[in-house]
Amino acid sequence: QSALTQPRSVSGSPGQSVTISCTGTSSDVGDYNYVSWYQQHPGQAPKLMIYDVTKRPSGVPDRFSGSKSGNTASLTISGLLAEDEADYYCCSYAGTYTFPHHKIFGGGTTLTVL
Amino acid sequence: QLQLQESGPGLVKPSETLSLTCTVSGGAISNSFYYWGWIRQPPGKGLEWIGIIYYSGATHYNPSLKSRVTISVDTSNNQFSLNVTSVTATDTAMYYCARRCRSSSGCFDYWGQGTLVAVSS
Numbered sequence: 001q002s003a004l005t006q007p008r009s010v011s012g013s014p015g016q017s018v019t020i021s022c023t024g025t026s027s028d029v030g031d032y033n034y035v036s037w038y039q040q041h042p043g044q045a046p047k048l049m050i051y052d053v054t055k056r057p058s059g060v061p062d063r064f065s066g067s068k069s070g071n072t073a074s075l076t077i078s079g080l081l082a083e084d085e086a087d088y089y090c091c092s093y094a095g096t097y098t099f100p101h102h103k104i105f106g107g108g109t110t111l112t113v114l
Numbered sequence: 115q116l117q118l119q120e121s122g123p124g125l126v127k128p129s130e131t132l133s134l135t136c137t138v139s140g141g142a143i144s145n146s147f148y149y150w151g152w153i154r155q156p157p158g159k160g161l162e163w164i165g166i167i168y169y170s171g172a173t174h175y176n177p178s179l180k181s182r183v184t185i186s187v188d189t190s191n192n193q194f195s196l197n198v199t200s201v202t203a204t205d206t207a208m209y210y211c212a213r214r215c216r217s218s219s220g221c222f223d224y225w226g227q228g229t230l231v232a233v234s235s
Contacts, residue, residue, distance in 0.1 A: 034220065105163065
């Protein structure tokens with residue numbers, strides 16, 4: 001399966017909201033509510049921000065929210081802070097009968113806080 | 115607090131086998147709620163799911179890597195390992211080990227800091 005499609009970059013000013021899209025197919029994003037989002041600062045490991053499309057792990061600010069419509073999932077960050085500047089990756093369950101646990105990632109989106 | 119730490123050679127020759135170990139501390143790898151996994155990231159590129167393992171030894175691999183990848187577990191030492199055979203330059207990447215979430219989505223909630231492996235003669 002191909003990687004999920006994300007915009008290469010998005011930007012916003014402090015206090016604004018930005019939305020990052022993640023487009024897959026009816027075999028992955030569209031077929032399961034199993035999309036997660038990761039934040040990665042330079043030189044660091046990814047950090048889980050959203051799972052099961054809309055759920056936030058403990059400690060993740062409620063400025064981060066997730067949604068899905070059809071084959072496209074979205075991550076919205078409201079009230080942008082300078083510390084939100086990072087790369088963001090979506091990930092979806094893409095399991096099949098032969099490979100029931102397979103996951104695929106998006107290519108990543110660089111968020112710039114202006 | 116759960117911690118994961120990757121270890122292994124930072125340089126591997128083409129056609130040889132890449133071997134990495136992930137040591138888990140602050141929690142038991144034999145916890146029945148969790149799988150443990152490997153993810154990699156080539157320099158300047160995106161993430162790639164390699165595979166996961168359960169403490170019983172059950173494994174699931176990325177179809178595109180399945181022929182060259184083996185993940186194993188050592189519950190007595192609270193470790194799990196990754197072997198990638200017949201490596202080429204395209205296997206050069208930061209390799210992360212991680213714990214899979216309890217959620218059915220299979221997300222990863224705890225990650226190691228990563229270890230960079232270069233494939234070069």
